[in-house]
Amino acid sequence: MTFPFFYSDTPGPDNHIEHLDENAAKHIYQVLRMKKGDKINITNGRGMLATATIGEQRKKECIATLTDIVQVPAHPHAAEVAISLVKNAARFEWFLEKATEIGISSVVPLVCERTERVHFRKDRMHNIMVSAMLQSRQAWLPELSDPVPFAQWVSSPSLLVRCIAHCLQDQKKHFREMTSANKDIAIAIGPEGDFTDNEISRALDNKCTPVTLGETRLRTETAGLVAAALMRIQ
Amino acid sequence: MTFPFFYSDTPGPDNHIEHLDENAAKHIYQVLRMKKGDKINITNGRGMLATATIGEQRKKECIATLTDIVQVPAHPHAAEVAISLVKNAARFEWFLEKATEIGISSVVPLVCERTERVHFRKDRMHNIMVSAMLQSRQAWLPELSDPVPFAQWVSSPSLLVRCIAHCLQDQKKHFREMTSANKDIAIAIGPEGDFTDNEISRALDNKCTPVTLGETRLRTETAGLVAAALMRIQ
Numbered sequence: 001m002t003f004p005f006f007y008s009d010t011p012g013p014d015n016h017i018e019h020l021d022e023n024a025a026k027h028i029y030q031v032l033r034m035k036k037g038d039k040i041n042i043t044n045g046r047g048m049l050a051t052a053t054i055g056e057q058r059k060k061e062c063i064a065t066l067t068d069i070v071q072v073p074a075h076p077h078a079a080e081v082a083i084s085l086v087k088n089a090a091r092f093e094w095f096l097e098k099a100t101e102i103g104i105s106s107v108v109p110l111v112c113e114r115t116e117r118v119h120f121r122k123d124r125m126h127n128i129m130v131s132a133m134l135q136s137r138q139a140w141l142p143e144l145s146d147p148v149p150f151a152q153w154v155s156s157p158s159l160l161v162r163c164i165a166h167c168l169q170d171q172k173k174h175f176r177e178m179t180s181a182n183k184d185i186a187i188a189i190g191p192e193g194d195f196t197d198n199e200i201s202r203a204l205d206n207k208c209t210p211v212t213l214g215e216t217r218l219r220t221e222t223a224g225l226v227a228a229a230l231m232r233i234q
Numbered sequence: 235m236t237f238p239f240f241y242s243d244t245p246g247p248d249n250h251i252e253h254l255d256e257n258a259a260k261h262i263y264q265v266l267r268m269k270k271g272d273k274i275n276i277t278n279g280r281g282m283l284a285t286a287t288i289g290e291q292r293k294k295e296c297i298a299t300l301t302d303i304v305q306v307p308a309h310p311h312a313a314e315v316a317i318s319l320v321k322n323a324a325r326f327e328w329f330l331e332k333a334t335e336i337g338i339s340s341v342v343p344l345v346c347e348r349t350e351r352v353h354f355r356k357d358r359m360h361n362i363m364v365s366a367m368l369q370s371r372q373a374w375l376p377e378l379s380d381p382v383p384f385a386q387w388v389s390s391p392s393l394l395v396r397c398i399a400h401c402l403q404d405q406k407k408h409f410r411e412m413t414s415a416n417k418d419i420a421i422a423i424g425p426e427g428d429f430t431d432n433e434i435s436r437a438l439d440n441k442c443t444p445v446t447l448g449e450t451r452l453r454t455e456t457a458g459l460v461a462a463a464l465m466r467i468q
Binding site for chain 1: 408
């Protein structure tokens with residue numbers, strides 16, 4: 001199945017007929033110059049992947065008939081990046097795009113003590129992730145939660161093995177060791193200026209494993225991407 | 235040495251007095267609000283790392299006296315990413331920034347058969363890499379060469395173990411195996427639309443090892459970043 005990918009969060013409810021919106025229609029008819037009878041893929045970002053045949057060109061929508069539906073299994077292991085928001089929204093959005101391409105399972109935007117206050121545009125971020133999922137031809141969209149305070153994230157119950165990548169000189173494992181030894185992992189990445197001592201203590205109290213991502217000092221979003229690559233590119 | 239980092243490609247020739255330019259002076263006096271007697275680090279991007287004391291504020295420059303000079307050893311292993319130029323310059327620049335943070339040793343911009351023609355702004359790219367080096371507090375700047383045709387890169391003599399990350403279904407090693415087994419590595423990343431069959435044959439004829447970066451389809455710049463992370467974050 002190598003047709004162009006499109007997204008719909010409720011495909012196929014209506015007798016296997018799917019209505020794609022104006023943007024999708026424009027892309028199908030004007031950019032890709034597709035015609036009635038050509039095929040596309042449609043996914044709901046939750047594993048459903050359908051093949052569909054596009055219909056007569058209409059104003060402002062594209063009607064497609066689903067001909068084949070499969071459920072793509074999710075990656076067998078959870079990979080969560082809990083990452084401080086950063087002041088420059090474009091940098092955070094880059095991270096979301098790349099982490100989606102790499103195929104992590106969830107992103108938790110963190111508000112740490114040193115996180116600068118930023119406006120969180122969840123709709124825009126969701127759209128960026130959808131585009132990246134389609135571009136990389138995947139059927140699973142990483143979950144994006146609302147921002148949570150770090151203290152809340154680190155103390156909430158979780159089935160994942162949690163790590164914290166802080167910059168203090170300390171006994172730390174390389175994150176690569178953690179990813180090769182554990183199946184379901186979450187890593188917390190701090191803001192510019194690092195986690196506070198208070199946050200680090202709290203993480204250790206909650207059995208987070210302190211880890212390093214190597215010797216160079218990485219920006220927040222770069223650390224997030226490196227962590228995503230180490231979790232998924234095995 | 236945790237002072238702010240500055241760049242000069244010829245530090246200390248003149249009796250250990252360094253003249254930093256208007257941009258650096260502005261950053262020192264206006265952004266960081268530093269004063270005479272405060273300390274900074276200066277690197278030449280080729281391993282030299284100096285500590286310097288800043289002098290009296292002047293118009294349009296900052297004069298600093300070097301007090302300590304060390305030579306930081308280069309990373310013991312070469313890590314080269316030869317990567318197709320991409321149409322959207324911001325995406326290529328983003329790759330350069332991140333690859334510099336991660337600390338690879340060289341970037342070779344490739345012109346492949348399917349590479350779209352783009353204007354290559356080497357000065358601008360150099361500046362982006364310098365900023366990333368300073369930001370991540372490193373003393374080595376990755377080498378950035380002029381764009382070369384892929385055929386030339388792949389057939390030129392090299393001491394590095396060369397890999398090619400193409401997307402054809404084929405017997406391929408995971409790049410992670412290559413990085414754990416080899417010391418000095420180069421990887422070629424193709425353009426949108428992949429390398430051509432012709433290019434892949436030529437690479438195999440020249441003993442390039444075909445590799446995969448995992449199961450999801452990555453954009454050119456994301457593949458470059460993932461490769462950089464696998465080479466350096468060991």
